[in-house]
Amino acid sequence: MSIKGYKCPSCGGNLVFNSDTQKLQCPSCGNEIEMDEIQKYAEVVESADEQEDTYEGDEGSQESPKEWEVKEVDGKIIYTCPACGGEVDADQTTAATKCPYCDSPLILPGQVSGEFRPDLIIPFQLDDKDAKEAYQKFCKGKRLLPKMFQSDQRLKEIKGIYVPFWLYSCKVEGTMTLDAQKKKTWSDGDYEYTQTDFYLLTRDGEVYFEHVPVDGSVEMDDSYMESIEPFEIDQAVPFQEGYLSGYEAMKYDQAKDECWDRAEKRIDKTFGGILYDSVETYKYSSVSSRGFTASYSNKTVKYALLPVWVLNVKYKDKMYHFAMNGQTGKMAGILPVDWKLFWKYTLGIFAGSSLIIYILMLIFLL
Amino acid sequence: MKKIRFVAALLCLFLVNVMPVSADDAASPPKVVDHANLLRDTEEAELTEKINSMIEKFQIDVVLYTESRKHGADIQNEADLLFDNNGYGIGDTKDGVLFLLSMQEREWAISTHGKAIDMFSDYALNKMGQKAAEKYFSKGHYSNGFNSFLDTLDRTADNHMKSIEQAKDNNAGIAEQGTNEANEANEANEANEADEANGSADIEVSEEKDQPQDSSTTDKVEQNQEEQDQEKEDEEDEKTPVDYIIPALICGLIITLIIMRKMKKKLKAVKSQDDADVYKSKDIGAKIYKNDEFLTSKITKTRLEKHEPKSSGGGTTHTSSNGEKHGGASGKF
Numbered sequence: 001m002s003i004k005g006y007k008c009p010s011c012g013g014n015l016v017f018n019s020d021t022q023k024l025q026c027p028s029c030g031n032e033i034e035m036d037e038i039q040k041y042a043e044v045v046e047s048a049d050e051q052e053d054t055y056e057g058d059e060g061s062q063e064s065p066k067e068w069e070v071k072e073v074d075g076k077i078i079y080t081c082p083a084c085g086g087e088v089d090a091d092q093t094t095a096a097t098k099c100p101y102c103d104s105p106l107i108l109p110g111q112v113s114g115e116f117r118p119d120l121i122i123p124f125q126l127d128d129k130d131a132k133e134a135y136q137k138f139c140k141g142k143r144l145l146p147k148m149f150q151s152d153q154r155l156k157e158i159k160g161i162y163v164p165f166w167l168y169s170c171k172v173e174g175t176m177t178l179d180a181q182k183k184k185t186w187s188d189g190d191y192e193y194t195q196t197d198f199y200l201l202t203r204d205g206e207v208y209f210e211h212v213p214v215d216g217s218v219e220m221d222d223s224y225m226e227s228i229e230p231f232e233i234d235q236a237v238p239f240q241e242g243y244l245s246g247y248e249a250m251k252y253d254q255a256k257d258e259c260w261d262r263a264e265k266r267i268d269k270t271f272g273g274i275l276y277d278s279v280e281t282y283k284y285s286s287v288s289s290r291g292f293t294a295s296y297s298n299k300t301v302k303y304a305l306l307p308v309w310v311l312n313v314k315y316k317d318k319m320y321h322f323a324m325n326g327q328t329g330k331m332a333g334i335l336p337v338d339w340k341l342f343w344k345y346t347l348g349i350f351a352g353s354s355l356i357i358y359i360l361m362l363i364f365l366l
Numbered sequence: 367m368k369k370i371r372f373v374a375a376l377l378c379l380f381l382v383n384v385m386p387v388s389a390d391d392a393a394s395p396p397k398v399v400d401h402a403n404l405l406r407d408t409e410e411a412e413l414t415e416k417i418n419s420m421i422e423k424f425q426i427d428v429v430l431y432t433e434s435r436k437h438g439a440d441i442q443n444e445a446d447l448l449f450d451n452n453g454y455g456i457g458d459t460k461d462g463v464l465f466l467l468s469m470q471e472r473e474w475a476i477s478t479h480g481k482a483i484d485m486f487s488d489y490a491l492n493k494m495g496q497k498a499a500e501k502y503f504s505k506g507h508y509s510n511g512f513n514s515f516l517d518t519l520d521r522t523a524d525n526h527m528k529s530i531e532q533a534k535d536n537n538a539g540i541a542e543q544g545t546n547e548a549n550e551a552n553e554a555n556e557a558n559e560a561d562e563a564n565g566s567a568d569i570e571v572s573e574e575k576d577q578p579q580d581s582s583t584t585d586k587v588e589q590n591q592e593e594q595d596q597e598k599e600d601e602e603d604e605k606t607p608v609d610y611i612i613p614a615l616i617c618g619l620i621i622t623l624i625i626m627r628k629m630k631k632k633l634k635a636v637k638s639q640d641d642a643d644v645y646k647s648k649d650i651g652a653k654i655y656k657n658d659e660f661l662t663s664k665i666t667k668t669r670l671e672k673h674e675p676k677s678s679g680g681g682t683t684h685t686s687s688n689g690e691k692h693g694g695a696s697g698k699f
């Protein structure tokens with residue numbers, strides 16, 4: 001498996017993607033390089049390396065740059081960091097990661113090429129500091145949250161991950177039929193008359209949907225990924241490996257056909273709602289749906305890597321997971337409840353509100 | 367001749383003085399009979415005093431009767447028999463009202479007799495009984511319940527008397543008008559013509575007399591009575607601070623549940639999306655084609671339930687097992 005790491009042309013340090021400048025940056029010398037430039041630079045270096053390999057008999061005459069070593073132990077692929085010798089686990093879906101000891105970036109181009117090459121990528125717009133801030137803000141004002149939960153020591157892990165998503169676009173055409181009734185009542189003194197008029201309502205429509213996202217990774221929790229939607233897809237750029245440097249990335253392990261059902265359900269719900277909302281319900285005394293059909297055409301699917309910050313917080317031997325949209329900062333997660341505080345508040349509010357209401361009753365009703 | 371006139375005057379005076387006293391006669395049966403021991407002595411005395419003043423005012427007997435055991439299958443019949451067999455009622459027609467409260471099956475019944483049948487409509491009796499039963503007896507407030515019954519009875523009887531007097535005045539006015547017209551005709555025409563005019567006036571008067579009491583007046587009287595009842599109820603509804611404790615606790619509990627639920631919900635920010643609203647194309651709008659087709663029409667008719675007319679001419683009657691004619695109402699609490 002080929003391995004890639006972008007090196008600084010000035011000092012040879014590992015370049016990582018900087019979300020603030022949207023450029024690759026060398027942490028050692030601070031050198032910043034545009035994404036297009038580093039791509040060209042990398043291509044030249046790669047071709048020069050290939051040419052060097054064709055020389056014979058000069059092996060070992062020049063000091064070759066240190067590379068990641070790969071070995072397989074018990075079916076697991078383990079990469080050894082060339083900088084610190086640390087070992088990095090990578091599973092079948094890992095497309096990029098970094099050394100947990102020295103942060104040296106590791107990109108596996110084989111995982112993002114061919115059928116696994118993403119069409120689009122939304123580069124990280126927010127960094128780990130933003131993620132921490134968003135997490136602190138998310139915890140603020142939660143009265144039932146245990147006080148100790150917010151301490152920094154609880155935050156065990158924070159990592160930026162490019163999560164694989166399928167983006168579905170299509171045209172939906174369909175028909176909804178509805179039964180409707182109008183009722184009119186009058187009386188002549190002895191009898192009450194009710195006239196019921198029956199109607200058959202038909203609504204035909206067509207609606208275009210663009211880039212409905214469905215997470216293509218089994219590992220990522222779908223409800224978390226849907227909670228941090230929407231992503232601003234119009235800010236997505238064509239995929240380049242350089243964006244992965246310094247972050248983790250995954251390749252999809254759920255095919256686009258498998259994920260379509262989820263997108264279809266969401267599209268159907270919205271389309272059905274549009275058709276139903278077009279009925280002037282105020283004209284009728286009752287309206288009920290009889291049936292609904294939808295067909296899809298002009299379907300296109302794009303494979304995209306979208307930025308997600310994942311935060312893992314340990315509290316009382318339990319891990320709490322949070323996800324943040326790496327583009328918009330929207331946070332998702334479930335915070336624990338401090339049950340002592342819960343009952344304290346319950347009793348306090350109950351006593352307080354009952355007393356206030358009692359006093360108000362005495363003032364205004366007695 | 368003078369002696370005869372003097373004796374007649376004395377007789378008249380005697381009758382005038384004796385009549386009211388006969389209602390309060392010590393030999394007459396007690397007006398408050400509390401076999402079920404629901405009332406204190408002081409309460410019984412108060413109720414008796416109130417009843418005596420009503421007897422004087424309306425010349426009808428009023429009896430409150432409680433029992434812990436029922437003596438017959440039909441509570442209405444039992445109330446009728448209690449009235450018939452215990453010598454209640456004033457005058458030859460034995461005018462009176464008896465309110466029976468039976469604790470065995472928690473039932474009540476009102477029995478009316480004589481002119482009381484005409485004084486109180488079924489609607490009024492039912493309302494009096496239900497109000498006392500539901501509002502007071504069901505909560506164990508027996509004295510208040512009887513007081514409420516007597517107050518409503520008093521107002522209803524009073525209104526009845528007033529409406530009768532008003533009807534009499536109206537009739538008298540019409541009769542007077544008719545006579546005046548006849549006199550004018552007498553002056554203007556010859557003796558024969560005057561006779562004819564008199565004849566026509568008589569016909570007009572008799573027509574007016576045959577007409578039933580003015581229904582709008584009766585309605586107004588009943589409406590006023592209901593309003594007064596409502597006011598009285600509001601006054602009686604006065605509550606003590608203790609009565610507000612449970613409602614305040616319930617409100618507090620509801621508020622607490624709402625607030626705590628909101629606070630707990632804030633801790634969870636994970637929600638699956640079930641629609642794709644935000645992914646509708648912004649460039650190409652939705653196209654909708656509408657078609658509303660009329661299919662058929664159906665008309666159904668339902669007979670309207672008619673409310674019993676509010677009549678001031680008294681309620682319906684039945685015959686007790688003694689063969690006496692009674693009016694009345696009954697119910698449970």
